[in-house]
Amino acid sequence: MPYPADTVQSRITTALGDVRLAASARGLVGLWFDGQRHQPLAALDGPAAWPQAPGHPVLVEAARQFSDYLAGRRVRFDLPLDLGSGTPFQQAVWEALCGIAPGATVSYAALSRQVGRPLAVRAVGAAVGRNPVSVIVPCHRVIGSGGALTGYAGGLERKAALLRLEGALASRTDALPLFAPAAAKALA
Missing domain, CATH: 1.10.10.10 (Winged helix-like DNA-binding domain superfamily/Winged helix DNA-binding domain)
Structure with a gap:
């Protein structure tokens, strides 16, 4: 799937395993558990990987909301999404x-x-x-x-x-x- 050229990423650790988050200027483009099928491996790791940007505002907020969800403090997410990579x-x-x-x-x-x-x-x-x-x-x-x-x-x-x-x-x-x-x- 084609992701935006400005996509950046970060990694968080959760009770369900490590998670990769990815965002563009428009919103969250990805959340994948390590080992998950269909993740864009070349974009997450290696020489062509998206840049690490753990301070990106969408990634910071996504990490916070996801952690709150897993802790039972949140049932819904309020994040901008960029789902343009799909058909x-x-x-x-x-x-x-x-x-x-x-x-x-x-x-x-x-x-x-x-x-x-x-x-x-x-x-x-x-x-x-x-x-x-x-x-x-x-x-x-x-x-x-x-x-x-x-x-x-x-x-x-x-x-x-x-x-x-x-x-x-x-x-x-x-x-x-x-x-x-x-x-x-x-x-x-």
Whole structure:
């Protein structure tokens, strides 16, 4: 995906693992957990990597709000987003994701109907998986039609932990494993 030329990045450590944040002059363009599928690896590391800018105002605010969210002090994000790296179809799906309330879940089929493409469940699923702003654009709130936790680029354990944090998934430890012991204590 093409990102703005002025994109900068920073890294934060969370109970769910290290996170890369990226922003342009227009807003937040990325939030990826280390090891997450579909992250722009060449832009995050190596000789062509985006410059580090931990003091960038959008990155500072994104780090603060994300930390507050994981600590249970915030349920909604108030950040400028720059989702221009996606196709018009992807952007429509990502916009629909932003409408899923904290603590709620929707199926991929229901999301497909919501974006006016009821027969494009797989394409909608692919767009959800390519969401560059994990958690802030709440792709973790999309589940399988039967209620199964499926398809999260950051890993199903993280998806389960995020849904538990929001109260959308029972906190029974026998349902699904928590991400890690430290995360279990922080998110319980």
